[in-house]
Each structure stands twice: as C-alpha cells, then as structure tokens.
Amino acid sequence: MIILGIETSCDDTAAAVLVERHLRSSVVSSQDAVHGPYGGIVPELASRHHVANVLAVIDAALSRAEIAIGDVEGIAVTRGPGLIGSLLVGLSAAKGIAFSKRIPLVGVNHLEGHMLAVFLEREIAFPYVALLVSGGHTSIYLARAPGRYRRIGATRDDAAGEAFDKAAKMLGLGFPGGRVIDQLARGGDGGAVRFPRASIREHPYDFSFSGLKTALRERLRRDLGVSFDSTGAVRAGALSAAWIADLAASFQEAVVDMLVAPTVAAAAELGVSRIVVSGGVSANSRLRQRMQEATGARSLEVHFPSPRFCTDNAAMIAYAGARRLERGERDELTLNAVASLPL
Ligand SMILES: Nc1ncnc2c1ncn2[C@@H]1O[C@H](COP(=O)(O)OP(=O)(O)OP(=O)(O)O)[C@@H](O)[C@H]1O
Numbered sequence: 001m002i003i004l005g006i007e008t009s010c011d012d013t014a015a016a017v018l019v020e021r022h023l024r025s026s027v028v029s030s031q032d033a034v035h036g037p038y039g040g041i042v043p044e045l046a047s048r049h050h051v052a053n054v055l056a057v058i059d060a061a062l063s064r065a066e067i068a069i070g071d072v073e074g075i076a077v078t079r080g081p082g083l084i085g086s087l088l089v090g091l092s093a094a095k096g097i098a099f100s101k102r103i104p105l106v107g108v109n110h111l112e113g114h115m116l117a118v119f120l121e122r123e124i125a126f127p128y129v130a131l132l133v134s135g136g137h138t139s140i141y142l143a144r145a146p147g148r149y150r151r152i153g154a155t156r157d158d159a160a161g162e163a164f165d166k167a168a169k170m171l172g173l174g175f176p177g178g179r180v181i182d183q184l185a186r187g188g189d190g191g192a193v194r195f196p197r198a199s200i201r202e203h204p205y206d207f208s209f210s211g212l213k214t215a216l217r218e219r220l221r222r223d224l225g226v227s228f229d230s231t232g233a234v235r236a237g238a239l240s241a242a243w244i245a246d247l248a249a250s251f252q253e254a255v256v257d258m259l260v261a262p263t264v265a266a267a268a269e270l271g272v273s274r275i276v277v278s279g280g281v282s283a284n285s286r287l288r289q290r291m292q293e294a295t296g297a298r299s300l301e302v303h304f305p306s307p308r309f310c311t312d313n314a315a316m317i318a319y320a321g322a323r324r325l326e327r328g329e330r331d332e333l334t335l336n337a338v339a340s341l342p343l
C-alpha cells in the first residue's frame with residue numbers, strides 16, 4: 001500500500017511517503033527560527049506557518065518518493081494530541097486529498113507514531129516497555145501489541161523535553177534547547193553539581209521534573225550570584241563557558257537518572273525483556289548511553305529510533321497509519337482533531 005503521512009501537531013510541518021511499510025521519503029519543515037525569538041512555541045504563529053507550508057511539504061515528499069498523488073492509496077494524519085490550530089491544518093489538507101482522490105483516511109495518535117517510529121528501521125517483537133519522552137510528554141507504557149498500549153506511569157508536571165528547554169532558556173542557550181544541552185554537556189562534568197532526583201514513592205513509574213528547574217535557578221541565583229534578564233535568561237557574560245558546560249552536563253545527568261531507573265524497573269517488574277525509547281528526548285546521547293549500560297547489565301534489549309525519527313516527523317505517522325489501514329480501519333471525513341487525545 002502507498003501511504004502519504006501528514007503531521008502538523010506542533011511546530012514542525014511534515015509529510016512522508018511509505019510503500020509497503022518501507023519509507024520512500026520524509027520531509028520536515030522546522031519552525032524553530034519562527035518561535036526561537038519568543039523562547040517557546042506561539043500557537044497562532046505555528047498554525048499560520050503550517051497553512052503556508054503544508055502543501056509544499058506534501059509536494060516535496062511525493063516528488064522525493066517519485067510517487068504521483070494519483071498513486072497514493074491511503075492518507076494517515078495526526079489527529080491529536082497537539083495544538084488544535086496546528087492539528088486542524090494537517091487534518092484539513094489530509095481530508096481534501098482523501099475526498100478529491102477518493103482514498104481512505106485514517107487519523108493517527110501522535111504518541112502512537114512516536115511509539116512505533118523505531119519500526120521504520122527494524123521489527124521488534126511485542127511486548128515491550130516504551131519510554132516516551134518528548135517536548136510535551138514523559139510516560140512509560142506497556143506495549144502488548146500494535147494498538148494495545150497500557151500507560152503505567154507519567155510525569156506529574158513538566159515533560160523531560162520541556163525541562164531541557166527551560167534549563168537551556170535559563171542558561172541563555174536559546175529555544176528549543178535539548179540538543180544544545182546535549183552538545184555542551186559533552187565538554188562538561190556531569191558530577192559538578194548534584195541536582196535533586198525526584199521520585200514518587202507510591203508511584204515509582206511517575207516522574208516529576210519541575211523541582212529540577214527550580215534547583216537550577218536557585219543554584220544560579222544563590223550559589224553563583226548570577227542575575228537574570230527580563231526573559232529569565234542569565235545575563236550575557238555572567239557565566240563562563242566552562243560553568244555552562246558543567247551545569248548543562250549536571251542537569252542532563254539528573255534528567256537521565258530520573259528516566260533510566262523507573263524504565264528499567266518497570267521492565268523488570270512486568271517481566272518484559274525489551275525497552276523502546278522514543279520521542280524527541282530519545283535523541284539525547286547521554287540517555288542512549290546510560291540506557292544501553294543499564295539494560296546491558298540486566299540482559300535487557302533496548303531500541304531507539306535514529307535521531308531523525310525521534311523528533312516530530314511524518315514517517316512515524318505514515319507507519320502507524322499504515323498498520324491501521326492494513327487492519328481495515330478507516331475514518332470518516334467528519335474526523336475532528338483532539339488537542340488532548342489520550343493513547
Ligand atoms: N538531543 C537531545 N537531548 C535532549 N532533548 C532533546 C534532544 N533533541 C531534541 N530534544 C527535545 O525534544 C523535544 C522535542 O521533541 P518532539 O519533537 O518529539 O516533541 P513535541 O512534538 O514538541 O512534543 P510531543 O511529541 O510530546 O507532542 C524538545 O523539548 C527538545 O528540546
């Protein structure tokens with residue numbers, strides 16, 4: 001089956017073409033430059049840029065795949081969760097194509113897309129424990145079969161990606177900042193500052209990252225005597241490059257500790273021998289390394305998508321949609337977007 005995938009849930013406009021579950025093209029148009037100056041995503045700007053870009057991105061995906069629009073046999077589109085104005089742009093484009101070409105449409109949960117992204121590159125046997133760690137979500141699921149996921153833990157406050165982004169903003173590293181922290185941390189000492197590792201005793205698979213952000217702010221303000229500008233970032237020149245690298249590495253070490261321990265413990269308790277880590281933060285090099293070490297020591301398997309399939313993309317949506325279309329699932333053209341769609 002030839003599937004066109006469309007993803008516009010947040011700030012990336014993306015389209016991809018899959019032929020018999022094999023990826024033929026994946027195009028992502030990032031809006032980082034649009035939102036960077038605001039230090040966060042501005043929903044109204046995100047949807048307006050999706051409107052301007054979505055058709056060109058779809059065209060680019062089709063032409064790179066050397067597939068004519070008339071040969072597409074099904075459309076998979078993200079229907080939630082995400083920013084409602086952003087979701088509606090991709091959904092409307094998908095409906096327009098499905099209607100005019102008389103081909104089936106299927107709505108995909110963005111989180112299922114992340115969860116199955118790893119299958120674009122290799123088949124993994126079910127069941128597995130999935131750590132989904134992104135800009136908006138941090139959860140552990142038991143994936144029993146395609147389409148059968150049970151959430152066993154989630155963050156009580158910030159997502160891990162959000163924590164990285166807020167820390168980066170505080171350190172004056174721009175937005176989004178997860179990747180910058182990852183790069184700078186390579187030249188820093190992860191043991192320079194001991195940040196607190198939060199855990200919730202009665203709910204060992206839940207997470208909490210908001211205290212970490214406060215700890216970083218307090219460390220900067222009280223112990224290092226650093227002041228902040230009106231955007232909440234440290235004043236330019238207030239910290240040496242070496243300190244920034246040490247703080248980035250120490251912050252990252254705390255986040256990684258908080259992610260690795262519960263995930264490995266969940267696999268052990270559930271008697272599952274495979275772990276799949278996905279979502280934007282799964283691109284983090286230290287998380288990948290520490291997860292490999294922790295699972296290797298316990299004879300568990302761990303799998304990550306390639307970095308380009310960790311952050312938002314339409315290939316994962318096309319893949320998740322292809323599996324649904326193959327099972328005979330279809331959605332009506334009345335399908336609506338849902339901002340807080342659960343998995
Ligand atoms: N190498 C990295 N290390 C740490 N964080 C990273 C890295 N690369 C990307 N991120 C973080 O990943 C997040 C973006 O991930 P993704 O695109 O999956 O999220 P989203 O679509 O914003 O959220 P969601 O998928 O929950 O709706 C950002 O918070 C970004 O800082």
Ligand SMILES: [Mg+2]
Pocket residue numbers: 110114134135279280311312
């Ligand atoms: Mg995402």
